[in-house]
Amino acid sequence: MSYRKEKVLSLTGTEVNGLDRSALQEQCDLHLNEKMHGVCFSPYEGQQEPGDPISEEQVRRKLALLQPHTKWIRVFSCTEGNDIIPQLAREYGMKTLVGAWVGEDEEKNEEEIERLIELARAGFVDIAAVGNEVMYRKELEESALIAYINRVKEAIPEVPVGYVDAYYEFTNRPKITEACDVILANCYPYWEGCHSDYSLLYMKQMYYQAQQAAPDKKVIITETGWPSEGDSLGAANPGYENALKYFINAQSWSQKEGIEMFYFSAFDEAWKVGAEGSVGAFWGLWDQAEKRKF
DSSP states (O other), X not given: OOOOGGGTTGGGTGGGGGSOHHHHHHHHHHHHHTOEEEEEOOOOOTTOOTTSOOOHHHHHHHHHHHTXXXXXXXXXXXXXXXTXXXXXXXXXXXXXXXXXXXXXXXXXXXXXXXXXXXXXXXXXXXXXXXXXXXXXXXXXXHHHHHHHHHHHHHHOTTSOEEEEEETTXXXXXXXXXXXXXXXXXXXXXXXXXXXXXXXXXXHHXXXXXXXXXXXXSOEEEEEOOOOSSSOOXXXXXXXXXXXXXXXXXXXXXXXXXXXXXXXXXXXXXXXXXXXHGGGXXXXXXXOTTSOBOO
């Protein structure tokens, strides 16, 4: 027999269930003050949405808030003012995972790809991501995406290049996996209806599946998180404490295992309600007023 009381359900991360809100907040403070590996960053505020003007002042203000708490930021686009973000991030001593947002609009794709290459050649990109969940959205043929990936790899051979999508796409699409220097996997137990008590185990399995799809390549978790408000999905319930526990468990595990992870996301964003329903606006570690939630 190998029973130990302290080991009961220990792999689930449920030891945080015994902590009150104050103790949970203390654990959160520890992780943020020690600096996360990375966080996903969008500059939009108020009722802004992609395509609206972005000021240098708002980007600087938000980056200054994040700088004490993260080593890297992830940027989703290289156009519509987003290209200033990796440049300013350098001033704050942050490393960058910079994405070119590609989809159905070929002209816009060209803008994104060319600006990504320019930023990388200027030294503002540590990892380049060509596309984000474009296979999931069915906005591009696989062959076209691979052509973009190869074009960027050829243009900036000194920078690792990958593609961001749900973890299972790297199993389902081996040609894309082969084209990538690095595997950039999104892992969301919430979006698969997983109960919060088992969310850490579930997220680990998502990561391991991506790892099995590319055993000779680095796998980075490019998005994971838990909404603090909104509607439930299956057994997955949003909520302040569930979000706080998920953050603590995800940070503890990734740091212990040396896994690079970008938490989603830095700030709550009102515009995401349209795409994701009621939970869309509540994924941030900071709220829309730029106040720490946890």
